[in-house]
Amino acid sequence: MIWIIATLPLIGALVAWLVPDNRMRPFLLPAIALPHMCLAFYLVATTPPASPHGWIFLDALGKLVLVTISVLFTVCSFYAVGYLRYRKELDNRILCMALLVCLSAMTLVTVTQHLGLLWVALETTTVTMAPLIYFNRNARSIEATWKYLLICSVGIAIALFGLFFLAYSTIVAGQDVTLLLSSLIEDAPRLHPGWRHTAFIFLLVGFGSKMGLAPLHTWKPDAYGEAPGLVGALLAGGLVNCAFLALLRVYQVAVASPGAASFKGALLGMGLVSMAFAAVFMARQSDIKRMLAYSSVEHVGIMAVAVGLGGKTALFGALLHMVNNGLTKGVLFLASGNIHRAYGSKSTEVIRGALRRIPWSGALFLAAFLAITGSPPFGPFISEFTIVSGAFVAGSSTVGALFLVFLSVIFIGMASTVLPAVLGKVPAEAEATGYRDTYWTVLPLLVLMSVVLMLGLWVPSPLQELLREGAALLGGGA
Amino acid sequence: MNPMADQLLVLTLLLNFIVLGTSRLNLAVRAVAVQGIALALLPAIIHPFSWHLAGIVLGMLIVKGAVIPWMITGAIRKAEIKREVEPFIGFITSLITGALFTAAAFIFAQNLPLAPEHKGLLFVPASLATFMCGFLVLIARRKAISQIIGYLLLENGIFVFGLLLADAMPGMVEAGALLDLLVGIFVMGIVVNHISREFSTLDTSKLTTLREDVRP
Numbered sequence: 001m002i003w004i005i006a007t008l009p010l011i012g013a014l015v016a017w018l019v020p021d022n023r024m025r026p027f028l029l030p031a032i033a034l035p036h037m038c039l040a041f042y043l044v045a046t047t048p049p050a051s052p053h054g055w056i057f058l059d060a061l062g063k064l065v066l067v068t069i070s071v072l073f074t075v076c077s078f079y080a081v082g083y084l085r086y087r088k089e090l091d092n093r094i095l096c097m098a099l100l101v102c103l104s105a106m107t108l109v110t111v112t113q114h115l116g117l118l119w120v121a122l123e124t125t126t127v128t129m130a131p132l133i134y135f136n137r138n139a140r141s142i143e144a145t146w147k148y149l150l151i152c153s154v155g156i157a158i159a160l161f162g163l164f165f166l167a168y169s170t171i172v173a174g175q176d177v178t179l180l181l182s183s184l185i186e187d188a189p190r191l192h193p194g195w196r197h198t199a200f201i202f203l204l205v206g207f208g209s210k211m212g213l214a215p216l217h218t219w220k221p222d223a224y225g226e227a228p229g230l231v232g233a234l235l236a237g238g239l240v241n242c243a244f245l246a247l248l249r250v251y252q253v254a255v256a257s258p259g260a261a262s263f264k265g266a267l268l269g270m271g272l273v274s275m276a277f278a279a280v281f282m283a284r285q286s287d288i289k290r291m292l293a294y295s296s297v298e299h300v301g302i303m304a305v306a307v308g309l310g311g312k313t314a315l316f317g318a319l320l321h322m323v324n325n326g327l328t329k330g331v332l333f334l335a336s337g338n339i340h341r342a343y344g345s346k347s348t349e350v351i352r353g354a355l356r357r358i359p360w361s362g363a364l365f366l367a368a369f370l371a372i373t374g375s376p377p378f379g380p381f382i383s384e385f386t387i388v389s390g391a392f393v394a395g396s397s398t399v400g401a402l403f404l405v406f407l408s409v410i411f412i413g414m415a416s417t418v419l420p421a422v423l424g425k426v427p428a429e430a431e432a433t434g435y436r437d438t439y440w441t442v443l444p445l446l447v448l449m450s451v452v453l454m455l456g457l458w459v460p461s462p463l464q465e466l467l468r469e470g471a472a473l474l475g476g477g478a
Numbered sequence: 479m480n481p482m483a484d485q486l487l488v489l490t491l492l493l494n495f496i497v498l499g500t501s502r503l504n505l506a507v508r509a510v511a512v513q514g515i516a517l518a519l520l521p522a523i524i525h526p527f528s529w530h531l532a533g534i535v536l537g538m539l540i541v542k543g544a545v546i547p548w549m550i551t552g553a554i555r556k557a558e559i560k561r562e563v564e565p566f567i568g569f570i571t572s573l574i575t576g577a578l579f580t581a582a583a584f585i586f587a588q589n590l591p592l593a594p595e596h597k598g599l600l601f602v603p604a605s606l607a608t609f610m611c612g613f614l615v616l617i618a619r620r621k622a623i624s625q626i627i628g629y630l631l632l633e634n635g636i637f638v639f640g641l642l643l644a645d646a647m648p649g650m651v652e653a654g655a656l657l658d659l660l661v662g663i664f665v666m667g668i669v670v671n672h673i674s675r676e677f678s679t680l681d682t683s684k685l686t687t688l689r690e691d692v693r694p
Contacts, residue, residue: 120654143685
């Protein structure tokens with residue numbers, strides 16, 4: 001069953017390559033995404049048995065990421081149909097193919113228990129995103145693509161070196177050399193400390209740069225800023241979660257070893273630095289997509305802080321926040337894509353009164369902004385609240401206090417960009433563009449936003465169960 | 479250990495210096511290609527024969543020895559660029575720094591807690607030195623193509639270390655990593671072509687449109 005869900009998008013990519021018609025091709029995306037989502041829910045509900053060598057197994061952490069990615073991709077796929085109608089002049093064959101291959105690779109990241117295979121899948125997502133960021137084919141997007149490609153490729157190569165060190169520490173410890181997660185966790189207390197430490201540092205730098213933790217986030221504003229909103233949504237909600245999952249796999253090994261404290265400390269530090277960077281650069285940001293990129297830096301920071309704290313509550317909150325952040329970022333990026341189309345610009349010099357020009361997208365953008373900054377009654381409020389209480393419960397009141405300070409500074413910074421853009425009057429000099437809200441470009445967002453709202457009011461018990469299991473896998477007690 | 483393997487590793491180290499010292503892009507590409515071939519032959523020498531091994535060696539020879547150099551040479555020809563001019567770190571300085579890195583790698587490797595069967599072998603120092611030289615090329619050069627070459631050098635360094643862990647990396651993973659590298663370089667090649675068309679230069683220090691423009 002698992003093989004079907006991983007290969008289905010690849011078959012879709014092949015079909016996308018063969019379909020000659022630029023208008024019909026986008027419909028292939030929802031046609032693949034819907035069965036993928038159904039399969040994902042089915043697999044999560046049934047938990048298929050592990051493959052013979054234990055390479056492929058869907059555990060609670062994988063399930064959480066898989067469901068998030070699949071729901072987000074399905075929403076994006078419907079949106080893509082509407083979006084690509086406005087971009088008829090551009091050939092979308094490569095876009096469709098890259099999206100589907102990326103979906104396949106992201107699925108593989110979630111289902112594998114072999115760190116080598118996980119690395120290969122993660123590297124594949126890096127490469128397939130490059131043509132997507134370059135979709136607009138102009139000087140700005142090529143610059144963003146080059147920065148992204150170079151930093152992430154080198155980052156992920158460093159992660160491979162880290163994996164090799166980890167495998168080598170098993171040799172030095174006299175164990176059978178392996179990169180299988182379960183064996184590594186079992187061997188963790190006996191791994192050679194020197195090699196293990198080096199491995200953790202390399203893996204943190206490698207996966208951290210892919211995830212966009214400060215100070216390794218420099219590619220993020222450029223890539224998120226220049227990519228179409230659709231791609232930004234998948235970068236911020238899909239790839240970030242995949243990289244976070246990779247980091248969690250390392251975390252699983254780390255907490256089983258005696259070196260857990262230093263690894264957690266490093267995560268905590270990078271998380272707080274990320275939030276601080278975001279707080280500084282978010283203020284007076286005049287480009288709405290770059291602002292969202294810094295918001296993404298902030299939220300990977302929040303997740304890193306939460307797992308760095310450890311403990312049952314904070315880990316539960318971290319995993320819930322991973323889901324919430326992925327889905328909310330989806331709404332934000334897709335809505336910002338609509339706003340970009342409606343004004344022909346993504347600068348707040350031009351964007352004013354989006355609520356009047358495109359009421360639905362404007363309202364969704366505003367709602368998603370409130371959600372992402374942690375206002376009730378939306379999902380991120382619950383997860384951020386859980387993390388903060390986890391910090392105070394664990395006795396790290398300094399971390400908790402800093403966390404709250406950064407959150408409020410970021411709220412103010414983000415509001416000073418978002419509120420003028422959404423409220424007020426449309427300036428006279430804003431040129432009229434052909435874009436109006438349509439069912440295809442609004443309904444998917446509405447669905448996603450209602451899921452975010454639902455997660456704020458009521459977390460379904462199967463999801464709670466998954467989150468608890470996931471936290472237990474990370475050493476957060478059953 | 480096989481003396482042949484040691485010679486190949488020494489060759490690898492020497493090729494690092496050619497890449498560090500030359501301004502001619504074609505020469506640097508050829509050096510990396512030869513390095514790729516040398517590294518492809520290494521597993522064939524140190525491990526007993528198996529079909530899995532033969533597949534990997536063949537794949538490496540084709541990808542690192544032929545296809546990737548061919549793609550980069552194509553990009554160089556299209557961009558009509560022959561030389562790296564005015565690098566951030568000069569050629570002589572790069573050579574000296576590279577030599578220091580290599581020496582440091584040897585000293586460092588001697589003090590590393592290696593497994594008994596790997597003590598005194600060239601694998602770990604060669605791997606670290608090549609990795610560091612690749613990093614140096616990445617940050618020292620302006621041209622996008624030189625940066626790709628640096629990335630390849632860095633990958634080669636990691637690969638040498640991977641040779642010590644042949645059992646941990648099953649064939650499928652190795653093949654996947656190789657395929658990723660191939661596609662990655664392919665995409666980089668395309669991006670390079672578009673950079674040279676869009677900016678009429680491959681000087682990546684000219685890519686500065688995307689600065690933080692903060693509202694006054």
